[in-house]
Amino acid sequence: MIEETDIIRQLEKRLSQFSTDQSIQNVGTVSKNNDGVIIASGLSQAMIGEIVTFPSSSGVVLNLDEDNVSIILLDTGVDIKEGDRVKTTGKLLSIGVSEDMLGRVVNPLGLPMDGKAKIKAAKDMPLERIAAGVVEREPVNTPLKTGIKAIDAMIPIGRGQRELIIGDRGLGKTAIAIDTIINQKAKNPVICVYVAIGQKQSTVAQIISKLKDEEADTYTIVVAANASDAAALQYLAPYAGVAIAEYFMEKGKDVLIIYDDLTKHAWAYRQLSLVLRRPAGREAYPGDIFYLHSRLLERAVRLNKKNGDGSITALPIIETQAGDISAYIPTNVISITDGQIFLQGDLFNIGIRPAINVGNSVSRVGGAAQSATMKSVAGKMRLELAQYRELAAFAQFGSELDAATQRQLEKGKRMSEILKQPQYQPLPESLEVLSIWAVTNGYLDDVPVVEISRFEKELHNFVKSRKLKVLNELSTGVKINEETTKLLKKTLEDFKKIFSP
Amino acid sequence: MAKRLHKKISQGLISLCCDENYLSLEKVQQYTKNMNRSRLKQCICEFKNFVENTSVFIDTPKELSIKDKDTLSSFFKGKKIVYRIDPNLILGLKITDKDMVYSFDLSSRLQNLREDVAQNYD
Numbered sequence: 001m002i003e004e005t006d007i008i009r010q011l012e013k014r015l016s017q018f019s020t021d022q023s024i025q026n027v028g029t030v031s032k033n034n035d036g037v038i039i040a041s042g043l044s045q046a047m048i049g050e051i052v053t054f055p056s057s058s059g060v061v062l063n064l065d066e067d068n069v070s071i072i073l074l075d076t077g078v079d080i081k082e083g084d085r086v087k088t089t090g091k092l093l094s095i096g097v098s099e100d101m102l103g104r105v106v107n108p109l110g111l112p113m114d115g116k117a118k119i120k121a122a123k124d125m126p127l128e129r130i131a132a133g134v135v136e137r138e139p140v141n142t143p144l145k146t147g148i149k150a151i152d153a154m155i156p157i158g159r160g161q162r163e164l165i166i167g168d169r170g171l172g173k174t175a176i177a178i179d180t181i182i183n184q185k186a187k188n189p190v191i192c193v194y195v196a197i198g199q200k201q202s203t204v205a206q207i208i209s210k211l212k213d214e215e216a217d218t219y220t221i222v223v224a225a226n227a228s229d230a231a232a233l234q235y236l237a238p239y240a241g242v243a244i245a246e247y248f249m250e251k252g253k254d255v256l257i258i259y260d261d262l263t264k265h266a267w268a269y270r271q272l273s274l275v276l277r278r279p280a281g282r283e284a285y286p287g288d289i290f291y292l293h294s295r296l297l298e299r300a301v302r303l304n305k306k307n308g309d310g311s312i313t314a315l316p317i318i319e320t321q322a323g324d325i326s327a328y329i330p331t332n333v334i335s336i337t338d339g340q341i342f343l344q345g346d347l348f349n350i351g352i353r354p355a356i357n358v359g360n361s362v363s364r365v366g367g368a369a370q371s372a373t374m375k376s377v378a379g380k381m382r383l384e385l386a387q388y389r390e391l392a393a394f395a396q397f398g399s400e401l402d403a404a405t406q407r408q409l410e411k412g413k414r415m416s417e418i419l420k421q422p423q424y425q426p427l428p429e430s431l432e433v434l435s436i437w438a439v440t441n442g443y444l445d446d447v448p449v450v451e452i453s454r455f456e457k458e459l460h461n462f463v464k465s466r467k468l469k470v471l472n473e474l475s476t477g478v479k480i481n482e483e484t485t486k487l488l489k490k491t492l493e494d495f496k497k498i499f500s501p
Numbered sequence: 502m503a504k505r506l507h508k509k510i511s512q513g514l515i516s517l518c519c520d521e522n523y524l525s526l527e528k529v530q531q532y533t534k535n536m537n538r539s540r541l542k543q544c545i546c547e548f549k550n551f552v553e554n555t556s557v558f559i560d561t562p563k564e565l566s567i568k569d570k571d572t573l574s575s576f577f578k579g580k581k582i583v584y585r586i587d588p589n590l591i592l593g594l595k596i597t598d599k600d601m602v603y604s605f606d607l608s609s610r611l612q613n614l615r616e617d618v619a620q621n622y623d
Contacts, residue, residue, distance in 0.1 A: 011618070023603075023609055023613065024601065024602070025602045026600055026601055042553075045600075045601070087602075
């Protein structure tokens, strides 16, 4: 809190500096107010992306035409009428960021939405910024662990990668994102930015409450532009989120940013573009809809040591309709990102949750973003699951199968079962590796499929209470050697003696 | 194409309605008498732009001396200067030239200070 005498002293200093320097403003007059877009005459010096102010509102210039300027409002602007004055500010849209933002919920303009004190900004970060160049980057080689076995084993994500989460509504896209945030809890956690675009306020409130319960809110910032907010705020929200992420990245930190979801972002941009009378293209989206997302996602980067060694990992979310991943926006974002996690409704309905279609999901970074420990068990699992998927198609015909095929099918069922995971229960890598090693080495072959989850739970408790040495070995990140293998075998054998199906 | 033609006609109308760079009331009434609503609206818009482009508005808290007016006129040759009194300025003057506003007044300084304090201090 600044002392009152300091405030008075600073005011007196400002007054004493009163000089003949003029303040020059470029002004305009409102001609039209259309659904959150203002058409104003004048403003001959306005720049694209410049903030302009109305008597009780503010906006951003988006179109510069011959005789007028189009401005998107940053709030409802119901009291703006024809003839009102609008002034330029000379500033491009930016957001004030500081460490105080951690644990807070803000809107895309940086204003708090959680009822707490105003955030004192340490630096103004521009919302629009050119992404880091090739020379400033480093290859992605450090894992970002989600705590979800299916992802960490077969679709590994690295720090600095863009991995799309795509699927129909209600399949657990946001659940994967939240589990990833919860899993970052550590001494020096990865800073998380969750950008909620066009969502219900009740949904955002639930997410915030869950993060608080799991103590994940201390390293998370929520940027919310809800369904009832102006389309301009929904359009700006992801850029505000990445601007906040860049602030922390420049300090050498690793940041995870989740855009939930970019489909609604595209809708908001389409709405603005149509009101701005920009030419409509396919599905009424404007011609630069690809650029809207590409310039956003390009800002996810892994910087080299010379530039601070920070990173931004992006998990954009896209909602499909009826599983159609070949629609316009999904194909655009798939082509931009470094892989996708495809969630399927059929899998969700038969109880496989997370409902990840491993066959259609990919991580283009692959093993480079996995620890040696995980790599040594995951490769075998991926292969066996692929074989299982091939065989499962034939098994549907009901023909008699040979013993080897039946064994393969049974093993595949157990692998699918072990990859199931309850929500809000991300696992540390050591336990993930333990589970996967157990199933790939046949220790679950004699356990009924329905008992697998109980087996896994009790195995984890057993190891945590009595076999800490195994966990420590699996946490080192090195490839599983003979000694570790012997230790794992002994552990599983000891556990199976006490486990009753 | 149609819009440009319309603009040309409107600009032609302005030159018809002017007397030595000033709008003439008689001529404006004569030429706009039979116009429909949309045409009239466009004309009004063009007339407003014409007045803004050819005039400079100088706001002062009190009446300026002839010498001051002459000095200010020399800065804006070829333009009509409209002097307005606005006691709210407290001191100084404010010049509005088309869409540029040059604030030399104390009131805007105090307003800037007020906004600065509101933004930076709790």
